[in-house]
Amino acid sequence: MRYPGDMPEDPAPALPAGLEESLSWLLAGSFRAHLAAMREVLGDLPHGSRGFEALCGAAHGSARNQAELAKQLGVDRTVMVYLVDDLERAGLVERLADPRDRRSKLIRATEAGHERLRALQERTATVEAELLSDLSPAEQELLRSLLRRVASRGAGYDLAHACTKDEC
Amino acid sequence: MRYPGDMPEDPAPALPAGLEESLSWLLAGSFRAHLAAMREVLGDLPHGSRGFEALCGAAHGSARNQAELAKQLGVDRTVMVYLVDDLERAGLVERLADPRDRRSKLIRATEAGHERLRALQERTATVEAELLSDLSPAEQELLRSLLRRVASRGAGYDLAHACTKDEC
């Protein structure tokens, strides 16, 4: 865990000149920072940040089946297989038969999954708070709101090959 | 309530309930959206979005050497090798000997690199404008500003293994 005063003495490259105005880099940089901050918190959770989002979705029942959850997470359907496999093996989620469609499987968080998620969310909240600590509470909420609108608009894009190869 | 003319083009998963408040998902979603939007614009540019940022950094001389550019881009030093290799092979950047330190190599954009970058920036601006079209100009600038502060704070984190494995 790193604390505010605990910055690496490293002659920090800080923000790269000329890139700081590029939305490309701003999003990548923020995303990377968040990812790095989450890493230690998530610990041995299968598939790290993505596993966290999947568990989150499973707990909230945000998707009817595996395919829809995959779309929400922005991953390929074949990736979803071993993602859920590993979460299931860890006892955090379970595949339930959908009574309405025997092809579908409902992905739901187990009791242990809910418990784990709650514990993780406590700690991720701390991490996020630190990451956003330069922003006032109002600005933090504003940032979420703006990102939500951007992400919402981007939800319609073709996400094939969107995620993994680059930075991520 | 749905009306006759109100066609459900795609049963759009839209925003996943329960995830939309998670900064984790908001950043990932926005980042993915931007990545997807940029893909077609960048075309055959080596290494896509990351190559674009590298070219940008090379053009602005934001880094003294290859290692520092790698830090700014958030990539491993060994990754930087073939990233620059490919950009160099495409004639967009060049490795110059640093007169002050013969170990270092300055990564600079060639004439063709500047040209290509300028052309790309025109088109990426269009794409970004569309991605942000739900936001007013003031909000767009606000978003950039907020992200800059987040990314800036996150610049000090340990970025090892930050990027690739998870979405991105």
Add this chain to the structure above:
DNA sequence: CAAGAATGTCTGTCTCACAGATTATTTGTC
């Protein structure tokens, strides 16, 4: 009932990131 679409899964393949070692050069220490 037949044809087609959707869901989840499996297999094979291929790209990519990372650890570790290597070479060349610089910096620090005595």
Add this chain to the structure above:
DNA sequence: GACAAATAATCTGTGAGACAGACATTCTTG
């Protein structure tokens, strides 16, 4: 000046992960 340690770039090998394509099952639509 001589030596050790640190740093920059590179190369090799390996492993993880993403994707295309095919498949079995089930639903939907004509």
